[in-house]
Amino acid sequence: MKVIRLAAALTRMEIETLERSLEGELFYPGEGGYERARAIFNGMIERHPAFVVRCAGPGDAMQAIAFACRHGVPLSIRGGGHAIAGAAVCDDGIVLDMRGLDNAEIDLDRHRVRCGAGMSWGELNNLTLKEGLVTPGVAFSSVGVAGSTMGGGLGPLMGKFGLSCDNLLAAEVVTSDGEIVNASLEEDRELLWAIRGGGGNFGAVT
Ligand SMILES: Cc1cc2nc3c(=O)[nH]c(=O)nc-3n(C[C@H](O)[C@H](O)[C@H](O)COP(=O)(O)OP(=O)(O)OC[C@H]3O[C@@H](n4cnc5c(N)ncnc54)[C@H](O)[C@@H]3O)c2cc1C
Structure with missing residues (x-):
């Protein structure tokens, strides 16, 4: 029972x-x-x-x-x-x-990765490194990509590439009123601005 x-x-x-x-x-x-x-x-x-x-x-x-x-x-x-x-x-x-949510798709031509919000930096880097690419992720491999990026994300490559949040281009977000929105430079710019370092919980990033 x-x-x-x-x-x-x-x-x-x-x-x-x-x-x-x-x-x-x-x-x-x-x-x-x-x-x-x-x-x-x-x-x-x-x-x-x-x-x-x-x-x-x-x-x-x-x-x-x-x-x-x-x-x-x-x-x-x-x-x-x-x-x-x-x-x-x-x-x-x-x-x-x-x-x-632990899938990632790597765009080799544009050097971009789209990853599920459940991935850790260790999991993501294991995939990108196979393609000869690095992410501007944090130093500790089990830290979550989404949570740390929304909070800033300081990593060993930040001197060259900036914080993780500086490299966030877009995110799919489920808002508290139940909508799925795409926060990007083209749509919902303010939400993108908020999740680039403003912390989690502006919605559920998927
Ligand atoms: C051992 C250790 C090492 C660390 N090393 C570094 C480092 O090198 N660089 C650095 O910048 N930071 C580092 N941190 C801090 C870490 O980046 C933050 O604590 C970050 O918030 C952790 O994200 P998480 O997803 O692992 O944690 P969680 O506790 O799961 O999430 C953090 C916050 O984000 C929210 N959240 C998580 N996922 C989502 C989502 N998908 N949608 C909406 N909200 C969400 C959670 O509700 C919570 O409020 C470290 C922390 C620890 C404990």
Whole structure:
């Protein structure tokens, strides 16, 4: 039997309805994906979300955010889990674990990479280095690409290439009102400006 720590007035049926609408998985307390999502780099942080949504695409982020808004429960977004104060994990709410988004496409002609928000710098560099390309990522390989880029991103190559956020050209973002927007120089420039160093949580970057 699954034991669920219910947030606010959530019922099991409501959570199962959300679960059925997801492309990715939903993990309850005690399950492997739950423990893996709530454990973050700072081992002093011990929080227990009601459940974890393992995001497999922007649609899952939309569903989880809409659910949290509808039921008034907290939602935190977990990337690489290195924010030292533990912003990636909440108590009694939903953790949206982005680490299912771990694909990258490299454009060799333009020296660009489009990567899923769940990748770490180590994972991304392993792919780009095979093509003889480096990223202006941070020094610690398990730090999340998305979380650190939104917070700035200081790395060993910053003297030559700038911060990670200086190199961010565009991002797909699921906003709190459930829209998927493309923040880029062509569309939604202000959102791009905000996520280039302004920190996470202007929306869920996928
Ligand atoms: C051991 C260690 C080494 C570090 N080394 C460096 C370094 O060399 N250079 C450097 O610049 N920084 C470094 N940092 C700091 C690190 O870059 C920041 O803590 C960064 O916020 C971590 O991002 P994350 O995705 O790993 O963490 P998380 O805790 O998962 O995320 C950080 C914040 O971003 C939010 N977030 C994450 N993903 C998303 C998303 N997809 N959409 C919206 N919001 C999101 C989270 O909710 C949280 O608020 C280091 C930290 C540690 C603990």
